[in-house]
Amino acid sequence: MTDLSLGGRTRVDRDRLLHLLQNYGVHLGVAVLLLVNIAITPHFLSAENFRTQAVQVAPVLVVALGMALAIGSEGVDLSVGSVMALSTSLLSLYLGYGMWIALLIAVLGGVAVGVTNGALVAFIGVQPIVATLALMVAGRGLAQVLLPQLKDVRDPTMASLGSGDLLGVPYLVLIAVALALLVAFVVRRTTFGRQLLAIGDSRPAAKLAGLPVRRVLILVYVCSGALAAIAGVLATARLTASDPTSLGNLMELSAITAVVVGGTPLSGGRVRVGGTVAGAVLIQLLTATLIKHDLPPSWTQIAQAVVIILAVYAARERGRR
Amino acid sequence: MKPNIFLRRTSGRSGRASASTLLAVGLAASLALTATGCAKSEDDDADSGDSTSASEGDAGQVVSSPGAGAETCVIGDYGAEKLDLKTATVGFSQSEKEANPFRIAETASIKAEAGKRGVKLLTANAQSQFSKQISDVQDLIAKGADLLVIAPLNSDGWEPVLRQAKAKHIPIVTIDRKINAAACKDYVSFIGSDFVEQGRRAADRMIEATGGKGELAILLGAAGNNVTTDRTKGFQEQLKKKAPDLKVVFKQTGEFAREKGQQVTEQLIQSKPGIDGIYAENDEMGLGAVGALKGAGKKAGDVKIVTIDGTKNAVRGIVDGWIDGVIESNPRFGPLAFQTLDTFTKGGKVAQDIVIKDSAYTKDNAKSDLGKAY
Amino acid sequence: MPSTTGHDTRPVMGAAVLSVRGLSKTFPGVHALDGVDFTAHAGEVHALIGENGAGKSTLIKVLTGVYRPDPAATPGTGVITYDGSEVEFTTPLAAQHAGISTIYQEVNLVPLMSVARNLFLGREPRGRLGLIDFRRMHREAEQALRDLGVRVDVRRPLRELGVGAQQMVALARAVAVDARVVIMDEPTSSLEPREVATLFGVIRMLRARGVAVIYVSHRLDELYEVCDTVTVLRDGTSVHSGPIAELDRLRLVSLMLGREVGDVRDEGLTNFSGNHDTEAQPILEAQELTVHHQLRGVSLAIRPGEVVGLGGLLGSGRSETAKAIAGALPPDSGRVVVAGAAVRTGSTPAAIRAGVSLLPEDRKAEGIVPGLSVRENIALAALPGLSRFGLVDEARIDRVVDTFMKRLRIKASGPHQRVGELSGGNQQKVLLARWLAMNPKVLLLDEPTRGIDVGAKAEVQKLIDELADDGLGVLLISSDVEELIEGSDRVVVLKDGAVVEELTGDAVTEDRLLRAIAAAPATTADPRTRGGDDD
DSSP states (O other): OOOSSOOOOOEEEEEEEEHHHHHHHHHHHHHHHHHHHHHHHHHOHHHHHHHHHHHHHHHHHHHHHHHHHHHHHOOOOOOOHHHHHHHHHHHHHHHOOOHHHHHHHHHHHHHHHHHHHIIIIIIOOOHHHHHHHHHHHHHHHHHHHHHHHHOEEOOOOHHHHHEEEETEHHHHOOOOHHHHHHHHHHHHHHHHHHHHHHHHHHHHHHHHTTOOHHHHHHHHHHHHHHHHHHHHHHHHHTTTEOOTTTTTTTHHHHHHHHHTTOOOOSSSSSHHHHHHHHHHHHHHHHHHHHHTTTHHHHHHHHHHHHHHHHHHHHHHHHHOO | OOHHHHHHTTTTHHHHHHHHHHHHHHHHHHHHHHHHSOOOOTTHHHTTTTTOOOTSTTOOOOEESOOOSOEEOHHHHHHHOOOOOGGGGEEESSSSSSOSSSHHHHHHHHHHHHHHTOOOEEEEOTTTOOOHHHHHHHHHHTTOOSEEEESOOOOOOOOOHHHHHHTTTTEEESSSSSSSSOBBBSSEEEEEEHHHHHHHHHHHHHHHHHHOOOOEEEEEEEEOOOOHHHHHHOOOOOHHHTTTTEEEEEEETTTTTTHHHHHHHHHHHHHTOOOOEEEEEEEHHHHHHEEEEHHHHHOSSSSSEEEEEOHHHHHHHHHSSSEEEEEOOOOHHHHHHHHHHHHTTTTOEEEEEEEOOOOOOOOOHHHHHHGOOO | OOOSSSSOOOOOOOOOEEEEEEEEETTTEEEEEEEEEEEEEEEEEEEEEOOOOHHHHHHHHHHSSSEEEEEOOSOOSSSSEEEEEEOOSSSSSHHHHHEEEOSSOOSOOTTTTBEEEEEEEETOOOOOOGGGGGGHHHHHHHHHHHHOOOOOOOBBGGGOOHHHHHHHHHHHHHHHOOEEEEEESHHHHOOOOOHHHHHHHHHHHHHHHHHHEEEEOOOOOHHHHOOOOEEEETTEEEEEEEEEEGGGGHHHHHHTTTHHHHHIIIIIIOOOOOOOOOOOOOOOOEEEEEEETEEEEEEEEOOTOOEEEOOOTSSSSSSHHHHHHSSSSSOEEEEEEEEEEEHHHHHHHHHHHHHHEESOOOOOIIITTTBBBBBHHHHHHTTGGEEEEEOOHHHHHHHHHHHHHHTTTTSSSOOTSBGGSHHHHHHHHHHHHHTTTTTSSEEEESSTTTTTTHHHHHHHHHHHHHHHTOOOOEEEEESSSHHHHOOOOOOEEEEETTTEEEEEEGSSSSSHHHHHHSSSSOSSOHHHHHHHSSO
């Protein structure tokens, strides 16, 4: 029963502080890493450096946005890395028609995978982790069938997408920021966003409240697939090559990490877009710091593990309240 | 290469999972049909002139340390019987999916040589799953292979297959990786490159390009891989011996992938703008490094790059002036493998360890030898 | 179980087994317990009552080692005395080992494990080699449950059982371990009358054995039936302690509420039903609804402004009827007609569009969306109507939410408080608001007052009455016979998934209802309706 719900003043204040720390811990982490790097890393405080970090994080962030939606619906999308590979294959295959058509087809490929994921989850009732695992395998396989090995991209529009900028801000970063804002808007302001959260929090309640559960779930995976496909295009543009064998490898883990570190609970019902952005940036900065100081690669993995554990610990505290 | 390990995870799951796999495969098939039906790649025409088949040019391998003093093997010692290669059936087991230039060239070379000699060839691909490779080889034996050429995925775990082959007196030649067993007893010969030597030669190239002084970065291959270990070892040993003024100040993994190589190099040139040279343990990472340097506004030649493998893209990088040297790791095992088998089955002596001579590409020969690159 | 129900042995009260004096427990900002005195004696059934927030749960959690009491301000207070000596339970396990066994309101067993494994969890009979002797475990589990009048396949996972049967498993588990103190937190909230009788039998048996039973319940009848003494908690302190026979009901309620007798009469204990118009054309007709194993041709009609009660035992198909009408349970055959038009069955959205809304029995799992705010919960179903081109219209939502929070007197810190933090009664009001925002024609209320405190219960009952007055058709399901009789204009009685009688007018009495339930040939242990059915 709810003896605790009688809130006293002090408790509320302490709660608030704890709450703030849990919710904005990831932002704090980013700030701390920035300060540490400014202090100890040579040449860190340069526009060039920030540009590099932003450009590198852009594809991860775009994937993580879709992942945040999937996780918010109490699911997960393991197929994102494979969708990136599929996207790069399709892009390469259709680049002869010009970038825009190729881009459209690449995104359609992501949408198709999303529809399949969503249908498996919503209609057949396969657990998201299993359904998307199947597509993770099938998607990568298909990508390699379509394009058996790395192929250079020479299209000038693609090249400028990958390395061009607007007033000093790289296109990739602009696109990632625009997508983050779009997803934040969708989550906050649309019926789809609200319904997604309700479904993620309590599927039976959402069902009994008459929400279009299946439609929303399919749309969630379509969004995730499309965003992953866009990320595939961005990564291809940056590399100026289509590499379906290694592009997006382990991307699902990076994306899940960014989402979880950003404070979106794996149990669904919440999507924190700002947190996800900060989570992706945090991991990027962490990796950059360790690489710049030439620490052994295994350290990077250990550091990431520590961050994840801290995030999960914070989430546990949140859950308890 | 990597993602195939996940195939194993889904098999043998619940009915639902397999239903979903079916669905996924259905989707895959339909997508594949539509995708290839009207695809138009940006350089469908331009590329075709480039793609050289494995048999073209003098692509075949040359033995670097021919028999002198090395241990050899004759058919009597091995316990097999003489036969005529022309009428024999050869089984070839490839370890990884032909998704990278090295594997593509390797398989193509074996096939081409078999075709040239008119030998019946059975092939199998283990898709990076060791258990599959074991059953692949057993299948090949069951299908009547008289001789086996194996590109092993692992060095260990071959006992069951070797026993089976032994019982049927089937000679085995392993290529590109060794297996842990007794040569001339469990298998006939190993044909492959010396990765440590490749590292040494890369160091030589780097010393030459930098003048033996300055700061270097190494883009390591995937962790825990013997290729990575050997290429690093050879490079650093040689550096220590010949150019103590060349310092390695940065060692990070690029996982043998272009994207990772690019990302790591980007971090590198920001934190160490004065870097003089980058040694990439394969071509792909080297090409990633080139991309990063271009993106940072550097000019060709500002940072010396030496890579290993000898793919077409890397050799083209030399022509363009971005790469200073490519040490070849020749994948064209076909001619040497069949020649070894031919000699052996006729009763001749063959070396137990046949180390091939890898060539190298520099400014001097890159343009003329571009056709030889794979 | 030895039958003790025949000879009501009421032994002389034994020594104090478990007692606390001046016990306090503070959470940041809240005095959950503020100097509570409480003593349970051997061979006594001790009622612990109080409204929500009075501190019952906290006291139990302190007694069972879940919480640690505050350090004492003065020596000799704030400590737990167990069996004559001061103790400090650091974990629930420590309390269990000491002999304090607890049955919680919400069953805390492992749903995926078999019934037998749950019963013997942590003390499985071992055979040779230290392996679990499953044969013996299953045999003993079956025996233990049969003693409690429950016949189930003990090899099945626990979650396949109904809530009532699960509760009995929890009870069997508590009884099986040798406990000196058994604490029961609302044990009857999901039991049917037959099971309640069994439970009381067990309680009397425990009392005869000299066990101290601490009994927490909202149901006054039960307290008077089974308890010897009572302690009333209010606002974290104990306001009364003594033999229950010395208090009449009204006095007990006024102690709990801390109000004068007159107030209570006004709010809580009076009839909440007016007599509504029962002449109009039905707004909803369910025709021959049949669901394999669950419903056999159920037909009923609801008129606008009418409260139709749905009576029957646990497992008689009451919840299933409501779910089938609301589209949440696809019927094999049968029709649902609303305002003259047939509604597509098996589709919740279709039913909602037609104006039929269901307040589900399991409020926490199927009703509220706990992580979302009061505001989002209220707006949830009406969202498409409160949006334009897929974008939500925040201003309109604010207006709707404000209207209903006021009209239903929802107590929350504000519209943005998470619903999961509200009390049961307020959660129920939020759900009502969610449906009222849709302008429904018919409300299906499945146990709307279960597990909410007396004050809130009266309020919800009053609301139901008002809604009917406003012309809504209401279907009311309640295990509380009193509530059902007083709240309904008509009562449709179900048994084994079929309608057996319809009580109208003067016939709507407790007496007639019980007789109607008892009238049909009593087939005990019908395998179809037992166990798997979670009515």
